[in-house]
Amino acid sequence: MAKNEGLSTEAIARTVAETMYRKDVASSSIGITPKEIRPGHAVMTLRITEAMLNSHGMCHGGYIFMLADSTFAYACNSYNQNTVAAAAQINFLRPVVLNELLTATATEISKTGRTGLYDVVVKNEAEETVACFRGNAHTIKGQMIPGLSERDEQ
C-alpha cells in the first residue's frame, strides 16, 4: 500500500481521525474524546455522567463498550481505508462509577488483507483496568478522505 507523497502515515492517521470525529456524532455527543492517534493505535477518554448509570447505580456496560469500540474504530480506520467492526468481545473486570474518567488504549495485534485484530484496554484514573476488549475489523470499500492516501488495491 503506497502512501501519499506529501503525508507521512502519522499525518494521515491524525487527519483521518479529525475528519472522522467531525462526523462521529455518536462519540462526540457523549463526550468521547480522542487524545492520541497513530497508525493502528488510538487513545480516547470518556467521563461517566448520570445519564450513563444503570439500575445498580454503576456505569452501564454499554458505555464502557462504546468507548472501547470507538477507540478501536479510530485505530483501525487510521490507514484511510474504511473499516468496520465485524465482532468484538469485552470482559468487565471492575465496576465504574459516576464521574470517573476512563481512558481506552487500542493496539493493533494483527492486520492481514481485509481483516485486523485489535486489543483495547480501558482504565480508570487509578490506572486500574476496568475492561478488556478485543475487536475484529473488516475493511470495506471507500476511503474516509478520498485521495489522501493511495487506494488499497485489494
Add this chain to the structure above:
Amino acid sequence: MAKNEGLSTEAIARTVAETMYRKDVASSSIGITPKEIRPGHAVMTLRITEAMLNSHGMCHGGYIFMLADSTFAYACNSYNQNTVAAAAQINFLRPVVLNELLTATATEISKTGRTGLYDVVVKNEAEETVACFRGNAHTIKGQMIPGLSERDEQ
C-alpha cells in the same frame, strides 16, 4: 430457591423489571424500552436517532451493543438476585441506519450457581438479524427488591 408465596416467578420478573427500569437512566434516556419480561427472558426495543450515528453515517456499534446488553441485564436480573455482566461478545452482521427500530430478544442458555449464559438476537423491522450477542452473567450480593423473593442462599 424458594419463591415469595404470593407472587409467581412471572410476576416477580415483571415487578423487578419495572423497578429496574425506573432506576436505569442509561437505558431509558436513549429510548430503550422493555416490551416483554419473563423469568430468564426479555424483549426490548430501540429506535436509532441521529445522535447514534458514527462517522460512516451508520448506527454506532456501541448502541447496538447497549440494546443487547440491557436486554441481557433484564433477562438475568429477572429472578430478583442482583446480577452483572462479566463478559459479552457481539457479532455485527448487518449495518443499521437512521430511524430503524431494533428489537432485541434475550434467551437463557444456562444458569448454574452464580453464573449464567444468555443469547441475545437483535433484529431490524424487516426481521433481519443485525447482531448476535452472547453474555456471561455473574450473580452478586443483594436483591433488586429486598424481600420480594426469598434470598438465594449461595
Add this chain to the structure above:
Amino acid sequence: MAKNEGLSTEAIARTVAETMYRKDVASSSIGITPKEIRPGHAVMTLRITEAMLNSHGMCHGGYIFMLADSTFAYACNSYNQNTVAAAAQINFLRPVVLNELLTATATEISKTGRTGLYDVVVKNEAEETVACFRGNAHTIKGQMIPGLSERDEQ
C-alpha cells in the same frame, strides 16, 4: 451461486463431507464421527477416552473444542467452497468425564459474502448441554472437490 445440474445442494454437502473426512486425519484419528451433514448444518460425535483426560481427571477442554470446531468446519464447508475458522469462542458449562459420548450440532446463523457465523451446541448422552461454541468462518480460494459445484465468483 449456481449449482451442479446433476446434484442437489444436499448431495453436494454429503459428498464434500465424505471427501473431507477421508483427508481429515485430525478428526478421524481421535474418533470424531460425522452423523448428519446438510448445507450449513452438521452433527458429529466423540467418545471420551483416557487419553483425553486432564490433570483434574476430566475431559480436557481442547477435545470438546475440537469436536465443536470440526462440526463447525463440516457445516461451513458444505457448499464446496473452502472455508476456514477465523475465530471461535466456547463456553464450558458442565464437566465431561471418561466414556461419555458427546454430540455436537452445528447451525448456520448467518452467511454473507465470504463470512459466516455458526453456532455449535455440544451435549452429553443425558441431553445436557456441556458447551456452547460460536465460530466465525472465512471463505478462501479453492473447492474441496473441484468442479462438483460451480465456482463461487466472489
Add this chain to the structure above:
Amino acid sequence: MAKNEGLSTEAIARTVAETMYRKDVASSSIGITPKEIRPGHAVMTLRITEAMLNSHGMCHGGYIFMLADSTFAYACNSYNQNTVAAAAQINFLRPVVLNELLTATATEISKTGRTGLYDVVVKNEAEETVACFRGNAHTIKGQMIPGLSERDEQ
C-alpha cells in the same frame, strides 16, 4: 492468601505444574511440553504431527486451541487452587503446517476472587503470531497438592 512457610510462590507454581503434568494425559500424550512456569504465567510448546492435520492439510484449529488452553490451565492453576476454564475465545491469524513447533505464552490479565482472565499468544518458530487466545478461569474447590499452600478461604 498466606503461603507455605517453606516454599516461595515460584516454587509452589513449579511443584504444582510438575504434579499436574504427571496426571495430564491429554497434554503429555500429544507432546505438549511445559517450558516455564511462574505464578500466573506459563510457556508451553507443541510440535505439529501428521495426526494433527485437517482436510485442508493444515493443523486442525483444535490442536492450536488445545496448546493454548493447556498453557492457560498451567498459568491459572499455579497458585495451587483448582481452577477450570469457564470460557475461551481464539482468533486464528495464520495457518500452521506439518512439523512446525508452536510456543504458547500465557499471561495473567486479572485475578479477582474466584475469577481470572488470561491471554495466551501462540507463535511459530519464525516468531509470527498464529493465534491469540483469551480465557476466563473459575476457581473451584480443592488443591492440586493438598497442604502445599494454605487453603484459599473464599
